[in-house]
Amino acid sequence: MLSIKDLHASVSGKEILKGLSLEVKPGEVHAIMGPNGSGKSTLGHVLSGRDNYEATSGSVEFLGKDLLAMEDIEERAREGLFLAFQYPVEIPGVSNMEFLKASVDAVREHRGEEPMDSIQFMKLAREKCKAVNLDDKFLKRGVNEGFSGGEKKRNELMQMMLLEPKLAILDETDSGLDIDALQVVAEGVNAMRNKERSFVLVTHYQRLLDYIQPDVVHVLADGRIVKTGDKNLALELEEKGYGWIEQEVA
C-alpha cells in the first residue's frame, strides 16, 4: 500500500522529516504518535503534496506507483489518498452537497466512470450523514461554514466515506472532540476498515486507540520513527509520556 523509505522533507526550506521510513500493508491501521513538533502533521502534508512541503530525498511508493513523481495534489487524491484535516477550512457559500458532488465526480472521472446521477448521489450523501450522526441539513450549508469543531471533523469523515479512498490519513481528527463525537468518528473508521483499505492515524493521545484498534503503533520524534510496537506501546506512552523514548534513542 504505502512504502516510505528514508524520507527527508522540508517545509519552506526547513528540514522537518529526517529519514522517515514506514511500511503500511493493505488493510492495516497504523497509529503515529509523538510529541509536538516531531513532524506528525508534516508527514500527512508531504504525502498529499501540499505546496511548500518538499520531499528532498528518499522514496514513497503508493499502490506500486511513485507518489513523489505525482506533482499535483489532486492527482494523488484521485489515486485514492485522503487526508482528513486537523483544522478543516470554511468555504462560504459553496454548499456541502455541491462540493461533495464535484469531488466524487472528479474521482470517478479519473477512474473512467461517468458522473454520479444527482438523485442517487443525494441518497448516498444522506446515508453517510446519518452514519456520522450529522443532520442532512448540513448538506445544504456552506462547506464547514459556521460548523462547530466536532461538526467539522464529522464532515471530514463523511467526505472520506463518500470518496472511499485506498489510504486515509487522519491528522489529529480526535483533537477537540468530546467523547460522543470521538465514538462516532471511531465507528465510522471501523465501518470502513476492510482488507484493502489502510489507515494512518496521527494522534497525540491514546484515547482514540481505545475505540480504533491499531495494528501497529509508531513513535515519531525529531523527524524519524524511533519506536514501533503494537497497541500496548500506546498504553505505555500514555503512562510514561514521551521523555523515556527520547532518552532511549539518545
Added chain:
Amino acid sequence: MAETQIDERLKSDYEAGFVTDIESETLPPGLNQEVIEFISNKKNEPDWLLEWRLRAYEQWREMQEPQWAHVHYPKVDFDALSYYSAPKGVGEGPKSLDEVDPELLRTYEKLGIPLHEQEVLAGVAVDAVFDSVSVTTTFREKLHEAGVIFCPISEAVHEYPELIKTYLGSVVPQRDNFYAALNSAVFSDGSFVYIPKGVRCPMELSTYFRINEAKTGQFERTLIIADEGSYVSYLEGCTAPMRDENQLHAAVVELVALKDAEIKYSTVQNWYPGDSEGKGGIYNFVTKRGVCHDNAKISWTQVETGSAVTWKYPSVVLRGDNSTGEFYSVALTNNYQQADTGTKMIHMGKNTSSTIVSKGISAGKSQNAYRGLVRMGPNAENARNYTQCDSMLIGDACGAHTFPYIESKNPSAVVEHEASTSKVSEDQLYLCRQRGLDPEKAVSLIVNGFCKEVFRELPMEFAVEAGKLLEVSLEGSVG
C-alpha cells in the same frame, strides 16, 4: 399547410418583424450634423426625433469625457469612429463555423451552446435559423395576446410615437453625461417594451429572441415602460462571449416603473475582454437608470465578466413614496481588465428602501472598483438603505477598491454599509484539491459560492449559465 409553406411563412415573418431593411453601407469615420441627419434619414425618423438627436449632439460637443473613474485607457478618438454601419448581410462575415476563431468555439462548447446558436453568436451568415424563428413567432403571438409591446425601438418610433415622445430621455436626459449625450445623438437601435396596466408579462423578455440585436450593439438604446400595477422581467445579453469589432460601446437603458409596477432587469455582460496581454477588448460605457413611482420596484441584477474597461452604474431614482430599488452585482475582472461599477440609489419619496449587494472579484493584473452613491433627499422620511460590498482577490497582482458615497439630508433616514475583502486562501484551495478537484474548478467553486447571494436573484437558467461563465472567465487565473 405544407411544410415548405410554413417555412416560407416563418421566413417572411422574420424579415418583417426583426430585420430592419437597410442597404449594406458604412459611413466614413467622424461625427458631424450631416452624419446625424444621415442616420435619422436612414431610419425614416420624424422631424422631432432628428431635432432631439441634434440637440444632444450640440450638448455633447460642449461636454468632457469623465475622468473620475478608477480606469486608465488611451483616449478614444471620436473622429476615428464610424457612426453608421449597416448590419452585415449574407455573404459577408464567416461562411461557416470552420472560419471562426477556434478559441471562441472552444468557449461555446464549454458553455454547452447548441450548434445553430453558436453560428448566430459568432456572426456566421445563415439565411434563417429555423428553430429560433419558430420560437420567436410563437413567442410574439403570446405577447400580443397579453397586449405587451416588445419591438425594436426604431419600429416603436413609428408605431407608438406618443409613448416614445413622452418617455425617451425622461430618465436619462440627453445631457446627463458625456456618453449618454453621444448615445442620444447617434443611437442605432435597441429594444422597446411596454407592459399595459395590470398586466403581468407572461414570460421573461430576452434580447435573445431578437437575434439581430447583437449587431446593433455599439450605441444601443433601450426603453422599458411598466404601466401601473404591471410586472416584467427582462434579460439582457446572452451568456456566450460576443464577437464584436466595435471598440466603444455606449448604451443607454431607461426604465420607467409607474405606480405599483415592478421591473426586474438582469444582465450578463461578456463582451470581448481583450487577450491575456491586455490587447484589444471592448470599452463598455453604459448609462442605466430607472425611475420608480409610488409603490413601484426596480431591481437590477448584473453579472459583468467581459469588456476591457467597464464604466457602469445601474441606478434607481426612488421618486414615489414606498418605492423600492435593488442592485445585485457580480463584477469579475481577470488579466488586464478594469471595472468601475456600482449604483446610485436616489431616495426622494417617503418610506423608500434600497438594497445594494455588490461582489467584486479580481484576478490576474486586473483592477476592480465598486462606486456607489446613496442619497437621502430632504423628503425621504424613514427611507432605508442597506449596502453590502464584498471584494475577493485571486493572486496578488490585482486590485480591489471601494468608493461608497453617502449623502443624507433627512435625519429619519437610515443608511447601513458593510464591506469586506477576502482572498481565495491557500487553505481553501488545498482542501478542494485534496478532495480531487483541479485548481481551476476549485477557484470557480469558491468564487461561485462568494457570488451566491447575487446569483439567486437571477432567473434560474441564467444563474446556471452565469456560473459556467465565471468558470470560463477565470481560466488561467491560478498558476
